[in-house]
Every structure is written in structure tokens, then in C-alpha cells.
Amino acid sequence: MSGQFFWYGQPGFVVAAALSKILVFVVLFALGLASLLTWLERRQSAMMQDRLGPNRANLGRWRAWGILHFVADALKMMFKEDFIPPKANRFLFALAPILALAPPLIVLAIIPFGAPLCWGQMQETVPLGTCVRPVDLQIARLDVGVLFYFAFASLSIYGATLAGWASYNKWALMGGMRAASQMISYEVTMGMTVLAMFISYGTLEPGAMVAQQGPAPWQWGIVRGVPHFIAFFLFLTAAMVETKRTPFDVPEGESEIVGYFVEYSGLRFGMFYLGEFLEVVGSSALMVTIFLGGWQIWGASLLPNWAHVLVSMLVWGAKVFLFCVLQLLVRWTLPRFRADQLMRLGWQRLLPVSIANVVLAACWQMWIH
């Protein structure tokens, strides 16, 4: 019994596989990329503005363009004073950053980040779908799939709102309210746009979506038809609004109210900060999965399985990274919306368009296919 505990399909194997997937994907990749983005954002914006940006942090002679700035930032945040306003609600004040950081980590569970590993046939070339004992590179294969993502992504509203309320600061409260209104508004649009994709895929499960898309760019979800193309841009916009970053940083608004985390400092602020970048990574990952063929890469299935897995992971990582760069590019190019403009954009422009897009997608599905 004990010998077979870790065999394929046995509970030990499942747990060990899940843990290693969490380690590789969430801890190393997602958290690593999010941390790196804190540096990249400043460095990239500098390059866009003909500046140098942060290039100082180093380990002795090893400087590497200052990549280590995120380590320095983390150290700084750890050693800063952890200040709680005297009249703040201490429990909720402490809870809010956790609620802000946890959802973007949890939603990563449904993202497939590589080709299935074929247990026992790793040296052989295994065509997709023919594997006997596959190990999906996806932490949780859920049939509700993308709905799970939305369910948990919605929870991060609590983080922002509670932070604003618990801080006992009118500006923070205003920021929290703005965050709630903004995120709820755009979740509707987000849902409507993926609805168009669900109609096309016929499934909610991200792994199945990726499998349905081919390795070639013309086989990706984004080019399935006109409504899918429109859905991509609507989703991109809505996803960026959900991250609450410029040009949609109404809840923060550094120049007016500073935002729901105005009273936060040190590591608690760091959790908000990291959560924001994790949202960037998560939304990028979801978009890559639904619209851009996920980990699919042309010709890689001809390689031995281990190499196929490796290459697909790298390709997936590269796609996500480029999406992150795109989001940073937008963030450092466009000026900020006003709160009322943002609401009007959401409810009066994007939502009608996305509903019309669902109808169009349905028609497309009926008459084209």
C-alpha cells in the first residue's frame, strides 16, 4: 500500500503533483513575475520616456540592469513601520490586504500553463490527446472553470472596500467605494464578453478551451470570427479596469484622494501592491488561455514529451509576459479617466456593445458553423 501511494492516480501522487504545480506555477512563476513587474514597470516606463529608470540594485558587481530592485523594495517594505491609524478597525484593517492578495493567487488554479505531461512516456513523442496517463499542467481542472475565476476575482473587491472602510479616513473610504463601483460595473462586461467565447467553445473549462485552439495563430480563439475579435478587446479593456491601474486608477487617484490604501504602509501596503501586479499576471494568463491559444506552439508536439512540456511552458510564459508588457505600455501611455467617465464607458458603451456581441456570437455560431 505504502509503495503504491505515490503511483499514478493514487492520492499521494495527486497531492505531490498538485504541490509541485503550485510551487512551479504560483510561487515561482506568478509571484516571481509579479515581483519582477514592480521593477519592470518603472524600468519600462523610463525607457518609454527616454530615461534610465532604476538600475542601481546589485549584488556586488552583479547588477543585471537593476533587476534586484524588487528585492530591495521588498526588504524596504519589511522594515518600514507598520502603522495602523488609532481609530481604524484593527481586525478589518489587517484582513483587507489578505483579501486583496489571496483572490489573484487562487484564480491561478484554473489556468493551464503547459502541455499535459505524459507519465511514463516522457521520452517518447506523444500526439496530443493520445496519452494514457496524462498529468495536466493545471492546478485544478474544474468544469466551472472560468466562472471560478470570476467568482474569486470578485472577492478582491472586498479587499479594496474593507481597506477603505477600516482605515477611518474619508479619502480611503471614497477610494474603496470607487473601487467597488468600478469593479462590479466591469465584471458585467467581462462576463458578457467571455459568454461570447463560451458560445463558441461550448465549454467553461480552460484546459478544454486551449485544446480546442490550434497551435497556429489563425487557430486561436481571437480569430474565430468577428464577435470573438471584438470580445478580445472588450475583455482586455474590462480586465485592465479590474486591475485598477492607470488609465482606470480612479480608486487610487494619486493626485486627488490617494485611494483606499492611503493609510497602509510597510508590508501591508506591499500586499496591495503585489496583489495589483498579480491581477495583471492573472488577467494576462486568462486572456492568453481564452483568446491566444494558451500554451499551444506549432511543431512542439513532434518533440519528446518532456521537451514538448518545457517548450509549451516557455511559450505560455512568453505570451503572458508580453501581455503584461502590453498592459504596462497602456498604463504609461494613456491619461486617467474621470470617475463618471469610467462609469459611462462601462454601462453605456462597453456593456451594450458586449451584449450585442453575445447576440452576434450566437448568430455567428448558428449561421457560420
Add this chain to the structure above:
Amino acid sequence: MAGDRQAPPGPRANVKMVIDGQPHEFPAGLTILEACQRVGIVVPFFCWHPGLSAPAVCRQCLVEIKGFPKPIPSCYTPVADKMEISTNSPKVLDVRRQMLEFTLLNHPIDCPICDKAGECMLQKHYFDWDARFARNDGSKVRKAKVVDLGRHIVLDQERCILCTRCIRVCNEVARQADLVMAFRGDRQLLTVAPGRRLDNPYSLNTVDVCPVGALTAKDFRFSMRAWELWATPSVCPGCATGCNIEIHSARDVIRRLIPRPNPAVNKYWMCDEGRLTYRRVHQDRLVAPMVAGAPASWDAALGEAARLLASARDKSPSTLGVVLSTQMTNEDLFAFTRLAAEHLRTERVYLAGAPEGWCDDILVSADKNPNTTGAKLIGGLTLRTATDLKQDLETGVLTALLLVGEADAVGSLGSLQSLVVLTSHQGAPVAAAQVALPLAMWAEVDGSFTNRQGKVQRLHAAITPAGQARPGWAIAARLGQALGAAWRYANAKQVFSEACEKIMLMSGADWGKPEIPVQLRFANSRG
């Protein structure tokens, strides 16, 4: 004085004339230049001086008179009826420029190192009337640079513009022909007369009248630029004449004294000795109250002084003496006289001062104290003399003494039981005193001196008192309070007003307007 032109005798008719198109009326006997000055028309000049004769050598004051073929020197020509004068016609301006260019032809334009820069008439006239680049690019005539003329004066012959003002000062004010002109044309130069040196007692007036920086005082030379100085009107403390002066100081240091015109006292002049009296203001000053030879606070020193005086008074007022000085201002004298009469209740008030010295019939008095007249007016007939004081000290009548002000040779102070000294300088009285209080000097206080003519003349504070020194009337008031007096004075003017009320012979005196120091930077040329 020879330099003073008197109006011609006889009935003075007025003349009616036109200057620059405007009709004016002047008394006969004025020169055109003086007439212009009366109506505020500027005519530049170098050699003319209100206190000297007019030789018309500089030709700078030329004006045009209708009907005259050539421009006429205005400093030399008396006004006449129906004269029509032009001081700003193109021809006059052109002649003015030509004369300036001629004057500047051999002038070494070394204004950066010239002490006169800033108060130089040549500079001023150049900027006012010419202000063009030199046309002479050849060499200039070279003359001697640093010529030692006498005890106080150094001459730069190159800078001299040959106006002869200094020669006339020597001839007409000092009445000694010390300076002469030698050679002719552009080689002409100023020098001392053969076998003489510029050592007359009024030699420093030549520096004042010199329109350029040719004559400089050794005392002031290279120490300051004119525009750094602040001018404060005051009175010379050197002798009983009371010449009116301006104190020129910068950053609480007096740099020079120059005469302030007053036709009734000193005209435009003062003696060399008086000019150097400022040195004593910065020498050997007592800067802090002393009790038994050690510095103390004002409160402690005043308390100790009051205690000594009170105990002497209570023992026997007839053994307590008060010595006042003829160097003190009227205000100080009045305050201490009042203190002696009302609170020390002593009859023994002595008047001391500096001993007599040389004199002449020009300005210098034999009495070297500036306020002898004032002291006698305020002290009245009961004042005892320095001789009485010496005698009383020797016979031992006095056992306690309040010695105020500077006084030489008061006699031996060894026999006294208690001695309180108020003085501005270190010296034997301070060393012998139980209590010594620092007194502010004439340049540091507002006040007045009464000169030998009986004129009450104002002093203005030019610098802040040295160290913790205070004006005498203020110390008297504090001492009086310590002795139980009800009176207090807020400023010197209050003391002066009270003195004018109480002392009949001072009743007409006027405190005058408050004067604040003026920086010469803003006072234009003073030539």
C-alpha cells in the same frame, strides 16, 4: 576770514535777469554761479568753492551771456540787470564737454584705487555732462604718484586737475602759503613751496576741497571707499569752538570726521587736531561695569555704587564729592547735577576737564573741552573748580567721591574711602575705583554741547556704544532710582527739555529734528 566774500557796501539793489528763458530777480553782488545755485540750476565747476576766492581757472562753469562773443566763467562774473544767461544751450553743453575732455586728457582714470571715487567731482561731472569714450589713445603725461607733502597729506600729482583750491585753502584759511603750482601747460603740477612742507594746522581741509583724489589723508587713505560710509551730523569734541562735523562711520567704526558747513561757527573748515579726535573713541575703552576691579553686571555694579554713595551720604554729606567733566553733554551734566543736589545732598560739586592748550585766531580754542559753557550754565555759580578738588583731596576733606566723565589730573585718589567712577576709558581712576561704570562717548549718544559762543549744538549717535557702555543721563537715572529717586528718563530729549525748562540761559535752545545716518552711496558727490 579772507575766503569770505562780503556783499559790497551801500544799498543793495535787486537786478532783474533771465536764466534759461525764465525771469529771475537777485540782489546785486552775486555771481552768476551763485544766482544759478539759488534757483536750482546746476552749473558744474571745479575751482570755485563757497568759502574761497574765485580764480576762474578750471573754466568748467562757462555759461553763455547774450551779447557776449565767448562763453563766460559764471563763478567770476557778477549778475547785472537785463542779463540773459543760457546754461544749457548746445554751445554751452559743447564747451562743457570740451573742458571736461581737456581736464581728463592727462588724468590717470584710476578710479578703482582712488579714494575719492564715489565722491569725486570729476567722476560726477563726467557722468553728468560727458559720458563718452576717450579720444586720446596715446600716452599720458607722467607725474609723481605718491608724494609725501606733510604730516597728514599724500599727493598724487597725476590725478591733480590744477584747480588751486588747496593752495587757496592754505593761503586764505590757514594763512600759510605752503602750496604752489610749478611749471606750465600739461607739465604744470602742484607742489610744496620751496623749503616748506604742508604742515599747517588746517592741512586736512585741502583733502576735503580737492575735487579729485589728488590729495589724500594718510589717516584715511585706502581704508574705506566713500560709498561704504554713513554720515551722521555731530559736533567736534576737540575744543570749545564746537566745529560742526559729519561723522563718517562704517559698521560701528568711525573712519573720519569732516567739517559740516556752518557760517556762524566754523564756515567750511575744521582743524587737523579736531579731525583726529575720533581715534580716542576706539582706544582703551572701558567696556563693562567693574566692581573691585572685576567685571560685573550693570545691576550689581549700580547696586554697589548706590550702596557706597548712600552710606557716605548718610554718614556725612559734606565729605561726599561729585566731580563733573566739561567733556560731558548737557544732558549728562543736568542729570548728574540733579542727582548730586536731590539725592546725594552734597554741596561739593566740582568741575574738571582737560587742561588748556594752544590756540589761534582762526578756529582753535585754548579750552580743549567742548562743553565748558554748558557745564557752567547747568552747574551754576556753586560749582567748585579742579583746583578746589585737588586741595580738598589733599586735605582729606573728601572721603567719598563720584567721579563722572573724563578728567585729567584730578589729584591723588588714594586718600578716599570710596570712589565711584563713570568714565569711558581705562586709566588710573578706573584702577583706583571700587565701582567703575562704562560711559558712552560723544559719537555714541544723542545729546548737545554748548560751545564758547553759547550755541547749543546737537550730537547724533553715529555708532553703537562700545561694549556695555551707556549714556551718562541713563546711568544717572538708574543711580537715582537706586538711591530712591522717583524720576526716570526715557531718552536724551526728555533730559534736554527738562534742562531747558529749569535753566534760564538754556531756555531758547532747540533739540532740532532727529537725524539718522545717511549712507554716502546715496548722498551724491560731496565735492
Add this chain to the structure above:
Amino acid sequence: MATVVKIVNRPAGWKRRSYLWGTMQGLGVTFGHLMRNWPRNLLGRRAQSDIVTLAYPEEKRPYPPRNRGLHRLMKRADGQVRCVACMMCPTACPAHCISIVPEESEDPRIEKRPRVFQIDELRCVVCGLCVEACPCDAIRMDTGIHAPPSTRRADAILDKEELLSRGELSVAVQAGEGLFWRERK
């Protein structure tokens, strides 16, 4: 004062009102800069990129020739100070940072020179009026040196010797004739 409200109307037409094309153009501009700068910077060829800032302590921008730095006093041919203590610089100085005590020189051709020449660099506002005012090219601010930091105020007061230590020979002439025009044949 009446408040003036300037009304800027939205552009007409949905194409322009949606700002889609404008957004794309904007992204194109920033992306263009990113692509010009980033690869070259990663490859260590920053000179060819558009980046205008410097990594300061390692790299320094050369000062323009008219930069005003620490003062210095110029010298005559024999190494004496050129200054004649004419007081033009303390007179012109708006910060009252220059103090000069003149004395008479033994050389009658020079006549006047500074015995003490002090500049309080803490008070100095680096306006350069002293250099403008100097009639004999005696004081200059062309050293390119910043006032050095110090822990005592007294250290920031430069005396004549220190000012002269940076001095060089000046051959400027005065009044078109040179300093010693009297010696000209």
C-alpha cells in the same frame, strides 16, 4: 477678476469621439520609444538610444564654459595678487559675502592691494556679479568647483591664500593699454 470659462467641445463623429485611433497612435509613440531604447540599453549601447538622463555619480555632464564655480583670485606676472582692493565686488555683491581690508602696497605702481580678502561661500549666491564688477580681471568664478561641504561654518570662508592657490596669470589689459601703461616706451 471675472472667471473666464473656456469651453472645449468634444470632437464630432463617433470615430473621433471613441478616441480609438488616438489611443492607437499614442501607444505607437510610446512603443516606438520603448523599442528604440530598450534593446540598445540591454545591449549596453546606450549612446545610440534616445535616453537623455545620466547615471549621475559615475557619469557627469561636462559643465558649460560659463559655469560659475568657486571663486579664485588671479595673479600678476610676478605672482602677486591682481586685486587692487577697489571694493567693487563687495559693493556689487548682493549677499555681502566678500570682505576686503585694503592696505598700501610698497610698489608705487600698484599702490593698493588687499591685506585680507575673504569670501564666505555659504553666503555666496553664485550670481557672478563680483566678476562682472571687477575692473581688473582679479576675481573669477571659472574653477568649475562646487563649494565643498564642511562641518564648520568657518571652513566655508575662503581667505586670500586659498583663493590665490587656484589663481593663474591673467594677461587682461586695462583701459586698452595694459596695467603698467606708464612704463610703455
